[in-house]
Amino acid sequence: MFKKTRTKLIVMYSGLIGLILLIMVILFYFLLSNTISNGEEKQLRLTSEMILKEWNNKMPQTVPSSPAKATYINYVFIPLNQFFVLTSEDGAVLFHSLRDEALLSFLKPALEENLAASQYAQYTTFKFQGDRAFKFCSIENQDRTVLYIGMEVTDNVKLLSNMKWVLGLIAGLLLLVSIGMGYWFSKRAMVPIQRAYARQQDFVSDASHELRTPLSIMQASVEVLEEEQNALPAFHQKVLKDMKEELGRLTRMIEGLLTLARSDSGRLEIARDYFDLGALLQSSSKAFQILGTQRNIQISCSTAHSGGSGFMFYGDEERMKQLLYILLDNAIKYNQPGGEIQVRLWRKDHHAVIQVSDTGIGIPQENVPYIFDRFYRIDKGRSRLRGGVGLGLSIAAWIVEAHQGQIKVTSKLGEGTTVQIMLPSIEK
Structure with a gap:
């Protein structure tokens, strides 16, 4: 970093x-x-x-x-x-x-x-x-x-004439010395920054970990209250529903912070193994079909091989599943009723290319370079109403980088957004 x-x-x-x-x-x-x-x-x-x-x-x-x-x-x-x-x-x-x-x-x-x-x-x-x-x-x-x-x-x-050569040689040697001094100065300058950042990451990691227990207790308490919600007045039912949504949002934020803190500190490793990337895309798309139907959004998935087979990939299946869930969740959240989501997978020069496109509200061009920043939200009010905390794309970018891949976003306001991911070393 x-x-x-x-x-x-x-x-x-x-x-x-x-x-x-x-x-x-x-x-x-x-x-x-x-x-x-x-x-x-x-x-x-x-x-x-x-x-x-x-x-x-x-x-x-x-x-x-x-x-x-x-x-x-x-x-x-x-x-x-x-x-x-x-x-x-x-x-x-x-x-x-x-x-x-x-x-x-x-x-x-x-x-x-x-x-x-x-x-x-x-x-x-x-x-x-x-x-x-x-x-x-x-x-x-x-x-x-x-x-x-x-x-x-x-x-x-x-x-x-001789002095030119001598001074040129001296200048070259001094340039090497200056590079060495620059390396030494930069190393010393980065020490307090690295220490402060390490303390910050430790705090975020520890705080996130400690908050998981009380959040779990609160979540369990809300579930107990839900069993008797029919006996509660309408206002209390609404408060209970809002509390459950906020607890869910807070839980997702804590999990995201914990993931990023562990990845920054190097304590989060990628568990690599061979798995069918095409089948993972198909199953992930089907998992969001119900939510898409509820919001009148059509989800389609296509790969270069029938049945989604033939794309054996060496990587972390759980993290890749998390990546697809983040992209599909965003595509549904910021889509419009009657919209579409297309999930595609194809092979390009021994690379796997994943593309998730939607016909949603889009992103202004001036905001595109910052969407992978942590807690960055284009419209904070709109993102909060849709349940966003501004960490999803940061986690997605980390997962792609951990697999030595590249992620790119293109978007046009009012027309939709396309996220394209290129992952290396795909195997048959």
């Missing part, structure tokens, strides 16, 4: 913890990436400022627009992992500090394609020879030349 609740708590706890850990991992990676990127850009800005200062102070004011060959210049203040390329206004390379001619050849079209001359243009990262990475930006000089300043960031890119 608590399995679904505990599963929800595990999902909630582990999901919440996992979400917090995931946010922390993403935030850490973002801060690390942002710190590294800001450091790279800061280094590029400082180097570009020193190069521009050196260029404007010492270089000639007039630079040829299209030199035959770019001139190599090595400034001592440029770190080994940085370089610069100075181009003319039309894009021709004038000066550079690249020691790798292949990189220079690669840079020419890349610079023309990716960067436009503007003051501190957007920083761009590109790959060279597959695994090497470079970041650079462009600056327009006073003499219309364009300075491209760059640095190799291969180590930083590899660091961030």
Whole structure:
């Protein structure tokens, strides 16, 4: 009973913890990436400022627009992992500090394609020879030349790439830890609930059991009075009749509570044996024929085999009989004069399908999902007048679940209700 609740708590706890850990991992990676990127850009800005200062102070004011060959210049203040390329206004390379001619050849079209001359243009990262990475930006000089300043960031890119895998692995491990913590938290959270529920079930079971004796005595007393009811005034006879009905209703409620309490606590077991399910349907339907005739309700029963034979089922015959009695009793109670009740049984993929349909008053669609809840009644006044206590369908659902089956209700207000039960492992 608590399995679904505990599963929800595990999902909630582990999901919440996992979400917090995931946010922390993403935030850490973002801060690390942002710190590294800001450091790279800061280094590029400082180097570009020193190069521009050196260029404007010492270089000639007039630079040829299209030199035959770019001139190599090595400034001592440029770190080994940085370089610069100075181009003319039309894009021709004038000066550079690249020691790798292949990189220079690669840079020419890349610079023309990716960067436009503007003051501190957007920083761009590109790959060279597959695994090497470079970041650079462009600056327009006073003499219309364009300075491209760059640095190799291969180590930083590899660091961030490796960090993704490390953080992903850490996130996976932390997720497993969060699931374990969620399981532990849910277990601790369910302990007081389980204890309270166990005490409640013990109380219901004990109270129901203790009430059976005085109810039996009262029932016997009423039966004794009934022997002399002809000598009683009409009013006293009516009181006696009402008392008998209320005692019957109270007895049914106590029996239902006791059954559910024992089933919840695991003290009520299913006595399985082979029996003819078709014959049980026939006999149960016949048992309600008299009551149906009194209320002008026709009851019909049909199975896939003539005579109701051929449906040997492995289960608890008494509980299945109780299930059918509950369904037939409800079908008669909430039917209309001149109505019909159809009881059907057929085989479907090694399953037995039982269907009880009536032409009664029906159930509003918004109430259908709750009809298996204990003490749930759509119209409490109407249910009380018809003798209902709101436990019958709860017991029916328990019997079906105890046989690993499924129960489904479809209904339309004013047209009737159909209860369909699918039971597994039917044998010939």
